[in-house]
Amino acid sequence: MSIQQQIEEIALNYPVCEYTFGDIEEVPFSDKIWYICKTDCKRYGKSWSCPPYAGAGDLEKNIEKCKNYQKFLVFSTVTEVENAWDAEVCLACQKDHTEVTDQMYEEIKALGVESFLLSTGCVICEECACPNEPCRHPEQRHESMESHGINVMQLSDAKGMCYNYGGDTVVYFSMVLFNE
């Protein structure tokens, strides 16, 4: 059984909404994505898992790291909520998504596969230590896909995945890069 088939068997045991596999050449890397983070996201510069600090703290190097892998799995979780504009609700959904991602990735690592995880950014600490103190849990944190130059909306479109299920839903994505 190929590594991809083994990973798929693992993914099927988790409450993911959609998942798909692809080749690294299909990933829409962009050197503009940090600009979008800077202008649109309050986590920019305030999380060790997000731009401009995550990974090597260098977008080109982060993209190069991803390109060391041949393939990827990307998956989403979707939660219905009463008010998707409520930041606390979104954080709770993100924590649930992180838990699913952690459990699934532990199983994938146990296959002995060369792999690298990217997700929605880190939600471990109530308040991130960034930028004044070092990360408290560098081994456990999930770095964001955007920090590695990946345009998640473009990727989901290209792979036929849904990014928006309507007003009262919250969607998060994670990605596992791997070699066969």
Ligand code: SF4
């Ligand atoms: S573990 Fe804590 S300090 Fe490190 S990135 Fe996550 S929230 Fe920030």
